[in-house]
Amino acid sequence: MPHRITRLKLFRFRGATQPVTIEFDPQKSIVVIFGENGTGKSTLVDAIDAVSNASFGSVKRKGVDYPQKHIASLNEDVKTLEVELSTKAGHSWKATISGPNVKVADVTTGGQRPSVRILRRRDLLQLIEATAADRYKAIQSFVDVAGVDKCESQLRSDLNALDSQFERADSARNTAEISLQTMWERERQPEETQLTAPAWAQHRVAEDLVQLRQQATRLSQQQTLTGQLATTAARWQEAYEAQQACAERLAEAQRLLDEQNNGEQHRRNELISLLSSAEKYLMPPTQPAACPLCANAVDADELRQRVRTQLQQMQATASLLSSVGTAKKALDAATAGCEQRGTELLKQLRLVVAALAAHEPAAVAPLAMNWGEMQAKLREATPTDKTCQRAATIATKLYELSADLAAESTALQARITLHDNIKDQLALLKKSTDEVKDIFAIRERLAQTHKLVVAMRRTFIQRILDDITEEVNRLYQTIHKGEKIGLHRFEMDEAKLASLEQRGHFEDVADIVPQAYFSESHLDTFGFCLWLALAKRMNAKQLVLVLDDVFTSVDAPHFQRISDLLADEAQHFQQLIIATHNRLWHEFYKKNGVGVHLIKLERWTLNRGLRPHEDQIMAAELAAALEAEPFSRQAVASQAGILLESVLDGLALTYGCRLPRKHGHSYTLSELLNGTSKLLKKATVKRLDRNEHGHPTVPESWTELKLDALFQELATLTFIRNEVGAHFNPSGADLADGDVLAFGQAALKLAQALACPTCGHLPQNERDDHRGCRCQKYQTQLRPLNLN
């Protein structure tokens, strides 16, 4: 838990050209630092800012680009700068400058740095005169919900993505529905007309596809077998025809041979052989003159020609013989080939018939064949010409049905494909329908969540702003009592998330722009009240508030009220530090500052730097003067007189005592004493008894003091003020120190009797039958309530 600031030590920090230490009374929640302009008030405030917030404070402003260069005292090295801050708990921290930053380090461990909020004049103006966006920035830390804003944004993105997904799924669903509708319109059978498209699709999908696929497979095989049968039959037919042709050629060759050769086959053969030999003998270059057989003279060329002719004739026959031989061989081969083809044909036919016997396609039914019977017959069949012819016929007939078979297969395949398509579309329809349903459900939740987050964020922020508005107005009315002026409303601009509009009310007109209607002082106090209201929203009890000369345009009566307000509000915070050049304020606290620590800054010079001094409230000053040695008659008489005037003036104002009407409201001590005599003769002060630590005694007890005796004593002594403390008066010398002392003590007694020892204020607030001081509990009570 942070504690009050109790000490500041500055070394070469801004105006602290000499090392300076300032102590704050830890028992006092309010510190007032009074100093005329240029005495170093802002230096002290900036020192607090440096350690608490690692900030360059007032040096960081427009026009100062490198504040680190200007934060040290004039002509001093920034690296040697130090500011040390200590708290009531005994913890300390030190600020130095490291490059462009303020660096804060522990001097002692374990403590928590004070939470300090500083209000400077320019911050006040920021609150009042800024644009809506800048005003939001000024209060952002109080209403910042960036995390929720990001979630809102992400929810919107997720919703948009989901909408796209929904559209796609919905489109897929529509496409599937249309596809099914189209298929239904195109493919439905007459008996299916009563069904709707989805019902028809379900019905079709329920078909036994296995059987259909098996049927398609068989049909395909049968087509293949039929084709192969036709091919095999064609081959057999070809072989058969070739065989026939060979047989015919053989017969023809035989016939020609028979025609050519009637008779003596053997002689012919020998003659041929002889002639062949003769031909060889007669071949050139041989040119015989006589026949080798009969030795007759011959013509070699003619003989040669005659031999050749005979040979040719003989060889025609040989050729025919050869042809017959060749034809016979060809016939044998053709016969073998035909037999082989016949065997193949029969085998193929058996396959086809077996397949058809098992399952006869509708396309084949018109043949009206008993495939089973045929299958039985084919078992024992041999590949004779007749059988093969029959097989070829069957093959031809089957081949003629190929187109029908193909059509049947195509129809079957189309049915299967349709089934698959319907199934696919149904699956797609189901999937997309489920997806649409799921997306719709989740979208509803996302939309609901988004709406909730938006609404709650707006309500939350507006609630904060309304709370702030209410508090601002409460504070504002304390300062501007009875004036028809205040804050109407704060509003976030929904179009621009980080934008804060402010509207005031003036006289009876609401919703006005404050800057256009409020005076400067009203704007100042308005900004101050806003800042204070915001600070109270934080963990106020841990906060130290610092005001750096913020009120420059406020008049005396309003200053009074501001001081009263601060005295009341200080109890909500850890500590309140007020730096001011306003002497009115200083004087006010000197009069009423029992609970306030007063510090005065004397004139600053470069050589001497900051010069803080303990200041005292008037009563304390008088008490000190009464104890001082040597005894200063003039000081005592003067201070006693001023103190008395202050106290009596307050009483007269509170009770409306009768005083002579005069210009300027400045009354003499005598006039004030006379005016309050009626009151003081009957007035009593009642106060709770406290022990030496300031706590109420146990059991609780109250002491009541009549003021009449004090009044009577003072009535006889007040002349001493004029005689000794105010004017040069020879008769004053006749008065003894004891008389002056008595006067001073009487004045002090009256002041101490009336001022609450806790809050330091005179009892002024109306209660049931008395007037009370500003304390929340155990108030000092002054009776009567009113003068009759």
Next chain:
Amino acid sequence: MSQPLPPTPTPAAALPLSALTANEELAAEITAALLAQKLVAPEDEARTKALLTAGTVKTGEWRTLLEKPLFAAAAVTTTSNDTTDATSHNPA
């Protein structure tokens, strides 16, 4: 020996409710509302709050969170149907 200090955010858990940041406070309210409307499952309370206070939220994280109660409800319905079927087939 002095040590440099980081910025001093105080963990929200260490502070009383009034000391929560505005975002944390709003996140708590939104989380409570989401739970009351059964938009998120009770076991996801911490995660919901974390999403609302995190600096970054990934695409689809909210969807995953909000879908969960839907699927859980569907699973319960399916289980109930299974139980009913099993019962109906039990012999008398």
